[in-house]
Ligand code: SF4
C-alpha cells in the first residue's frame with residue numbers, strides 16, 4: 001500500500017485503464033449463474049450489463065467476469081429466457 | 092517604465108491578468124466583480140489579449156471550465172464574489188486536490204440573506220477550507236502586484252495550487268487609486284510560461300480527479316495538506332523576488348508600529364489602512380499600540396504571526412464575518428489557536444464589525460481598541476462582541 005509520501009501530485013493516475021485492476025466483484029452479495037441450456041445467445045445480458053462484466057466465449061455463449069461483476073442482477077431481470085439466476089454469495 | 096496611473100482597482104486586476112498573458116478566462120458576472128471580467132472581455136474582443144473568454148452559464152460552470160482549462164496546461168483566470176463564490180463552492184475543492192494551478196480574484200461580498208451586494212468577509216470565510224492558497228489585498232497596488240505574483244506562485248513546481256486573491260468588494264474594487272501598472276517587459280521577466288507536467292495530452296494519457304476508496308483517501312489528503320503548508324516558503328520567496336525586482340515587498344503578516352506594542356489590533360483587508368490612522372492617533376497620545384494585518388490567510392502563517400506579536404499583552408481582532416454561535420470571529424479563532432500553546436500568551440479579544448458594507452472609521456477603531464483593553468482588564472459576558480450596531 002502507498003504511503004502518503006508516494007502519492008503522485010494531485011493523486012493523478014499515470015497508468016490509463018488502471019480501474020480494471022480494481023476488484024469491484026468484492027461488492028457483490030449475489031452472483032448471476034447461467035443455465036446455458038436455456039440461453040439463445042441473443043446478447044441482451046451483454047448489452048444491459050452496466051459494468052461490462054459480460055463478454056463472449058468462443059462458442060458464442062456469454063462469458064461472465066467474476067472479478068468486476070457487482071451482482072446488480074440486471075442481466076437476470078432482462079434475460080427473457082430466464083437463463084440467468086441470482087444466487088447468494090456464500091463467502 | 093512602469094507608470095503610475097489613476098485607475099479603478101477592478102481594472103488594475105484586469106490589467107494584471109492581461110500582463111500575465113492568460114490563455115483562458117471563464118467567469119460569470121456578479122457584483123462587485125463585474126468590472127474585472129467586463130474589462131477582460133473587452134481586451135479579448137479587441138484583440139489586445141490573446142485568450143479564450145468562455146461565457147459560462149453560472150459560477151459552478153466557470154470553475155468547472157477552469158479546471159478543464161488548467162488541466163490542459165493553459166494559464167487560467169476567473170473572478171467572482173459572494174453568492175457566486177458560494178455557487179462555485181462545490182467545484183472549488185477539485186483544483187486544490189487535483190493540484191490545478193489557476194488564479195481567482197474574489198471581490199469579497201456579504202452573503203444573503205438579507206440580500207446584500209456590499210462587502211464583508213462572509214464569502215471569504217465560507218471557502219476557508221477548500222484547500223486554495225488565499226491572499227488578502229489591502230489596496231489597489233496590492234491587488235495588481237499580488238495578482239501577477241499569484242500566477243507565479245500557483246504555477247510554481249513546488250506549489251501547484253489554485254490561488255485566490257481576496258479584495259474587499261466596493262471598498263476596493265470600485266475605488267479609483269493611483270496604481271503603478273507594471274510593464275509587459277518586467278512581467279515577462281518575472282513570470283515564466285506555465286509548464287504543467289501532468290497535462291491532459293492524448294499522446295501520454297493520465298487520469299485526473301479519480302475516485303479514491305478509504306484505503307487511499309486519507310493518504311491523498313495528508314499529501315495535499317503537507318504540500319499546502321510547505322507552499323508558504325515558496326510564496327515568501329516569490330514575494331521577495333517581486334520586491335527585489337520592483338521595490339514593493341509583501342509579507343504573510345504585515346506590521347505597523349508593532350515593535351514595542353503592548354496592544355495590537357489585528358485586521359485583514361482594506362479596512363487595515365483606516366485602522367492605521369487610529370494607531371497613529373493613539374501613538375501620538377503615547378499609547379503603545381500597533382497594527383498587524385494578515386496577508387496570507389492560507390496556508391496560515393503561524394510562526395510569522397507569533398514572531399510579529401511578541402510584545403503584545405492584548406490583541407484585539409476585527410472580523411468582518413460572523414461564525415454564528417461560534418467561539419469568536421473566524422479570524423480571531425485562528426489567532427487564539429496560534430497563541431494557545433504559548434507560555435506568555437496575550438489576551439485575545441474578538442470583535443465583529445463592518446458587516447454588509449458598513450463602514451468602520453478611525454474613531455470606531457479607537458473605540459474598538461478602548462473596549463478591547465477594557466475587556467482585557469475586566470472581562471466580558473460574551474465570547475465576542477458585535478460593534479457598530481444600534482442598540
Ligand atoms: S449481475 Fe449486474 S454486473 Fe453482474 S453480470 Fe449481471 S448485469 Fe453485469
Ligand code: SF4
Pocket residue numbers: 034038039040041042043044045046062078079080081082083084
Ligand atoms: S440475455 Fe439470456 S438468452 Fe440472451 S445471451 Fe444473455 S443469457 Fe443468453
